[in-house]
Amino acid sequence: MATFQRDGFFSRALSRISLRIYLVTWNVNGKAPPDEMDNLLQLHCSPLPDIYAIGLQEVSGYDWEKAFTNTLFHIDFVRVKSRKMQGIHIFLFIQRSLLPYVSNVESEVTRTGFGGFWGNKGGTTVRLDFKGVNIVVVNCHLAAHREEVMSRIEHVDTIIDSQKFKDADSDNILDHDYIFWMGDMNFRLEELSRSHTLELIHRKDYATLLKYDQLSLVMEEKLIFEDFQEGQINFPPTYKFDNGTDDYDTSEKRRVPAYTDRILYFYHDTKYGPLKLNADVASYRDHSCYKSSDHRPVSAVIAFSVPSRSIHGPVTFDLQLKRRPKDDDNKFFYTIRKDFVTSSDDWVGLYKAHFPHFDSYITYQWVSHVKCLTNVDRNASVTFRASQTYKLDNDAYVVCYMTRKGSLCGISDEFWLGKSLPTYIESPSIAQPHLVIDHDQPLKGCRATADAAVLLTSLST
Known part of the structure; x- marks a missing residue:
């Protein structure tokens, strides 16, 4: 219960x-x-x-x-x-x-x-x-x-x-x-x-x-x-x-x-x-x-x-910008509730704002966290590269935090991706502990294969 x-x-x-x-x-x-x-x-x-x-x-x-x-x-x-x-x-x-x-x-x-x-x-x-x-x-x-x-x-x-x-x-x-x-x-x-x-x-x-x-x-x-x-x-x-x-x-x-x-x-x-x-x-x-x-x-x-209260999922996105440049890297900050156990197989997907199901992501990033045992909420971020987004339609999008088995853990508000380049607002200072997302580290096994497939898809669209 x-x-x-x-x-x-x-x-x-x-x-x-x-x-x-x-x-x-x-x-x-x-x-x-x-x-x-x-x-x-x-x-x-x-x-x-x-x-x-x-x-x-x-x-x-x-x-x-x-x-x-x-x-x-x-x-x-x-x-x-x-x-x-x-x-x-x-x-x-x-x-x-x-x-x-x-x-x-x-x-x-x-x-x-x-x-x-x-x-x-x-x-x-x-x-x-x-x-x-x-x-x-x-x-x-x-x-x-x-x-x-x-x-x-x-x-x-x-x-x-x-x-x-x-x-x-x-x-x-x-x-x-x-x-x-x-x-x-x-x-x-x-x-x-x-x-x-x-x-x-x-x-x-x-x-x-x-x-x-x-x-x-x-x-x-x-x-x-x-x-x-x-x-x-x-x-x-x-x-x-x-x-x-x-x-x-x-x-x-x-x-x-x-x-x-x-x-x-x-x-x-x-x-x-x-x-x-x-x-x-x-x-x-x-x-x-x-x-x-x-x-x-x-x-x-x-x-x-x-x-009736707004009880959200275990991951909450802090959307710094509602309009974002699709031809530049985009960083998304989020908070992980202290009682939520993350996995190296979790991922954040980029979706059209009006998507039909969770398999309809446009691209994604793995969220490889440096493990940090704590009894407080944790903060982290994930970055989508310009190579993943520059060919996308000028449109409204959302990002979703997903588990390996396709369970939604958090969804952002809508934001706009387009060619206009607003001034980027850095995140305010983030309370410790902070989870480091290292997207340049070597990926293993099926994850490396999957990332390669996503990159090829984004470059060919």
Whole structure:
């Protein structure tokens, strides 16, 4: 759970605000993404959510990643993490204005297919810290068939037990302040015949259907997802349809319709000063207009509370100039919070101000620090050479401090790179200890190769 309760870092009184996360789960059955996603992502609604978390199953290739990224980029969302394990793919997008409050983004995967050797079943997970609370989102695809209830329970337990994160206070899924769990969970309806099920669907008697729902039954018995919650289901079963139709399975198997596609959530009943963790479902629905798969997508909008104060990531940039010469070297100063452990594989990337994801950097510099053990915040700087920037467009840019695994630790304000040459303002005296960035030292292994590639790219553009 959030660390500020223990170490006093955020011990002052906290008021709260409410953020909204939009979650989507869809088993796409190997199909291509649709031409439009307005209904799926509710892009016509106002206000838009703060976070989009999307979990897909049975995905082929990366067309879906491109489609979601392009769609959400145009409404100023940034993809902060994407993780794929065979056909199980999770994406997390956040409003650009909220990036300064994001840190410690990690992802994990767990294989549960064929005794843990195959990733056709299992879970992909993304976790992050946001304004002092920690959030985890799990996308899963569990064992199929009505009789495999115990296998599904075992799959969930395996995902929970096997996934470990670096944050000592939330290294397990269940340690997080907020947990959002979605996916094709494959739970079926017990005992009901196909004809009786279709009759209840026709009457829109969803409450009776849910009395036979395996997931609801095992949760009531506390065999799985203890203390998790789910929004009220007021829509028909989302599986199994004949592709391209509204007809439930008419093949020889004639499967009984079921609520396989679900979104659950959990939060700790914890209070940090006046901030009490809380989450409420604002919407829980299917999207029946998407008929390409044998599943219908399901979405939920969940509002949850976070501190209102501006709690930033562990690295803060001190932008000395808002207009900079692109044909000269540019130095950027930043402060590293004392509790943040740096690595020689950390790097600072230069991005267009409106970039779509963290892989879209223009160039970068490694941040090789001389190690300095201290109990105070540390100051450092990084320099981008003119050879890296002189051919860039006159435009707005930002720099981001990133870890080796692509986790954002800090982002600067926007600045302008152009041909105009403002008078350079040196940084004020920097308190000790100061971390020395030596960009002329020999680089080893893959880092030397990577730097050479970046230099060649910048010279050829």
